[in-house]
């Protein structure tokens with residue numbers, strides 16, 4: 401007799417405190433007054449099928465479930481504020497350092513320069529200012545509004561900007577910095 405899938409049956413595996421709906425490939429079904437006997441795919445092969453099915457799904461890209469915003473390390477010299485790891489932060493966010501720099505200088509209403517790995521801002525700013533603005537930047541220019549993942553890039557078409565998500569494929573309108 402050819403195997404047929406008759407649906408799902410709740411199987412309880414009390415010994416290992418395990419309960420789950422599994423597809424059952426029925427080979428033989430016997431019903432009498434007291435018992436129903438099913439010959440079905442054993443749990444182990446079910447797990448293997450599940451594993452195989454999962455491995456065939458498109459691979460999840462990205463850094464993982466939790467997205468940690470890199471921290472900018474600010475210190476002041478006279479009336480200037482320097483971020484030594486500026487490039488590192490931009491690279492971690494997968495953005496051009498100049499894009500991030502432009503955003504920050506607009507928000508802080510100041511001028512800044514970027515050289516090598518560091519950015520130098522005119523004016524005295526504290527760590528909190530950078531953290532707050534970096535969070536805003538991530539919300540506006542990094543995180544996909546659909547799936548909330550950070551694996552995105554910005555593209556420009558004609559005069560419009562779009563945030564394209566590598567994880568879910570969504571394309572959301574964005575704005576210039």
Ligand SMILES: [Zn+2]
Pocket residue numbers: 544545546547548549565566567568569570
């Ligand atoms: Zn997405």
